[in-house]
Amino acid sequence: MADDTPHPALPSELPVVPLRRTVAFPLTLQPLAVNRPMSIDSVNAALGGDRLVLLVLQKGDDDDPKTEDLALIGTVGIIRQMARAPHGLNIIVEGMMRVRLDLVTRTGTALRAKVTAVPEVTERSVEVDAYVRRLHELVDRALSLTGGLSQEVKQLVAGIDDPLRLAYLLGTLLDVRPEEKQELLERDPLPKKLGFAHDLLAREVAVLELKGKIESQAQQEMTDAQRQYYLRQQLKAIQNELGEGEGDEITVLRERITGANFPDPVREVATREVDRLARMTPASPDYQMIRTYLDWLFDLPWSTTTDDRLDPVEARRVLDEDHYDLDKVKERIVEYLAVRKLKGDMKGPILCFVGPPGVGKTSLGQSIARAMNRKFVRISLGGIRDEAEIRGHRRTYIGSMPGRIAQALRQAGSINPVFMLDELDKIAAGFQGDPAAALLEVLDPAQNHGFRDHYLEVPLDLSKVLFIATANQLGTVHPALLDRMEMISLTGYTEDEKAHIARRYLIPRQLSEHGLLPGAIDFEDRALRLIIGDYTREAGVRNLERLLGAVARKVAARVATGELPISVPPGGLSTAEDVAPPSAPPLVVVDAEQVDDYLGPARFRREVAFRTSRPGVATGVAWTEAGGDVLFIEASLLPGGKEQIILTGQLGNVMQESARAAVSHIRANASELGVDADFLEHRDLHIHVPAGAIPKDGPSAGVTMATAILSAARREPVREDVAMTGEITLSGLVLPVGGIREKALAARRFGIRTLILPALNEPDLIEMPADLKADMTFVPATTLEDVLRVALPAKVEEGLTERAT
Secondary structure, three states: OEOOOOOOOOOOOEEEEEEOOOOOOOOOEEEEEEOOHHHHHHHHHHHOOOOEEEEEEEOOOOOOOOHHHEOOEEEEEEEEEEEEEOOEEEEEEEEEEEEEEEEEEEEOOEEEEEEEEOOOEOOOOHHHHHHHHHHHHHHHHHHOOOOOOOHHHHHHHHOOOOHHHHHHHHHHHOOOOHHHHHHHHHOOOHHHHHHHHHHHHHHHHHHHHHHHHHHHHHHOOOOHHHHHHHHHHHHHHHHHHOOOOOOHHHHHHHHHHHHOOOOHHHHHHHHHHHHHHHOOOOOOHHHHHHHHHHHHHHHOOOOOOOOOOOOHHHHHHHHHHHOOOOHHHHHHHHHHHHHHHHHOOOOOOEEEEEOOOOOOHHHHHHHHHHHHOOOEEEEEOOOOOOOHHHHOOOOOOOOOOOOHHHHHHHHHOOOOOEEEEEOHHHOOOEOOEOHHHHHHHHOOOOOHHHEEOOOOOOEEOOOOOEEEEEEOOOOOOOHHHHHHOEEEEOOOOOHHHHHHHHHHHHHHHHHHHOOOOOOOEEEOHHHHHHHHHHOOOOOOOHHHHHHHHHHHHHHHHHHHOOOOOOOOOOOOOOOOOOOOOOOOOOOEEEOHHHHHHHHOOOOOOOOHHHHOOOOOEEEEEEEEOOEEEEEEEEEEEEEOOOOOEEEEOOEOHHHHHHHHHHHHHHHHOOOOOOOOOOOOOOEEEEEEOOOOOOOEOOOOOHHHHHHHHHHHHHOOOOOOOEEEOOEEOOOOEEEOOOOHHHHHHHHHHOOOOEEEEEHHHHHHHHHOOHHHHHHOEEEEEOEHHHHHHHHOHHHHHHHHHHHHO
16 A cells, blocks of 8 residues: 555745765654755755755765756655754754655755655565564674664664664665665665665675674784774764864864974873864863863963073163162162073072062062063962962863963963062961962972962973062961062161152152153152151152142143143153153242142141150050051059059050060169159059050060150150160060161151160161161160160169169
């Protein structure tokens, strides 16, 4: 009987998809990769209508076949699924019926055809049943052979009872020539079709048997290398058949590896990853991850270096041009370049600049890079809590990436940059790990030649990098890190140094940033020093530059409104060579009387005399992260008490112990110090350090607290022009403290001209600026009595005279 399966009515014309090297059969599902423009147009035409398409075998491999190249019998199919691919479309077509091509026409690039259905007779007979049974036996035989059909195919074939469907399914699965598949499609009647399918399957079984025999004979002689080559060739052939063969991208990657100047371990890893990539499809989840990893390997400067400028004289000139003073840092860089010039392969030093904000630590790193002709990169470590920020994340995590060290090297583009680790003292440990511990390997010259980032997992040579760390204080830095770095202290600037820096660097920069020609504003010396002394109290010059910018903004506003003549060339300042004529007078001269017109009233007052005008107040100096500062320590004896000591002002444990040590020494030596032995009887002693919102600690205020207590007990004010620092012991000795330069600068900013310091700190005076030593008197003290001779001279001398008598 005829095939009476219901099919959709055939339209007058059908879009044609020519097939190369394959045939589509009715009653089967056929996946197809559609790449040619004419075929894509036909598929799109079918999708825009009833989804019916004519699949017909093409003779040859031409991209644009002629009508005579098409077979006369084809299959009408309906498109069940469609997906877009990088180079075309992927579709799944279900074969519906066999048709004959009557007339083929071309519309643009697409082919269309008028067809006539060719029905097939599916009547069952003894002969048909015999063929069906024999075909099932051959399928079972094929499964028992090496490389035969899969178990899923056996289950699929075993479940088919329709002879016609069985013949067409085997035609789809068998690896035979396209002409033989076309002959199977055209064969009639059904017994002959089944007989032809039987012949094809029997031949395939014979081939499998012979192939298994040959492989078993050759297997004993095949070496491991030959076996791997054979498997790779088979895999490549299969991938090419599926359209997944090695494409242009893999070829390009292999060429880049060949041309890259990789170290051997990196080249080995890159080659292995490209081999993995070649075995994957672009749709694989790991494909893009490996591709990103390879991009990182290609972008890092494994062997790229910049040529150092090994001329110490020229390097010193560049450093002097960019920064004023800072001789110790400049000498260290010049020494490094001199040794490099003589030795050639010296490892980069690891420096740490310690100093208050605004003294030029970061800009000094940029200047060093310019002097050495190296690239400069900077990473800020402030607030980092995750160890992976330094070492990177392992590639098992989604969104993983290298750490900041590797990222900065890619940014620099060379393996020997000047690398600044800013705000080293602001690192904090978190539950993800301690970043400071990860930096131990980075900053260790004995280990950093083989630094391993968790993401890269290959050695990264950091031995040629010049590392420069910056910090405001060292108390929060990991001790092991301190051991690996060479400390260079950058102290605050004196008033003369700030004035020089302002005229040489800050004022020209602010004029340029505000669109004014160089020399447009002239600050008189008294005005500049007034801004430095009464409007800023800082170790650096950051606030000073901000105030100079405020003056420049007001002048720029007057120029823009027409109050002052134009001070900019047409189009603004475009180059560093735009300078005013040598004879052009400044637009504005700022004198001391005009400073408050630009900046308002002074922000700081000279309050030392006012604060120390009463007994019980002594002036001390302290070191802070922002430089030095002045402390006013107050002491008061409260009647009706129980000899208690009250300490207020957020004092730390060390500072509280210093206060108690001072009280004990005074009580033990009361008569020599000019006070009654029972000065605390029925009284309480209250010691207060103002600015209670700020925590304070350290031993250096010991002599100041002792002086304040004696001042209160004797009811004699401390000299207003004297400040002091030093640790006191129970025996009255004055021990050395740190930060003498910063403390001296702070005292001078407050108008103090005499500083009492421990005698053991006298060597620190050698490096004091000459103008500071000329402007101040430094009094070394060995005992508390030495301090009191200067701060409270009268009764101390009397007590010491009585003691001698």
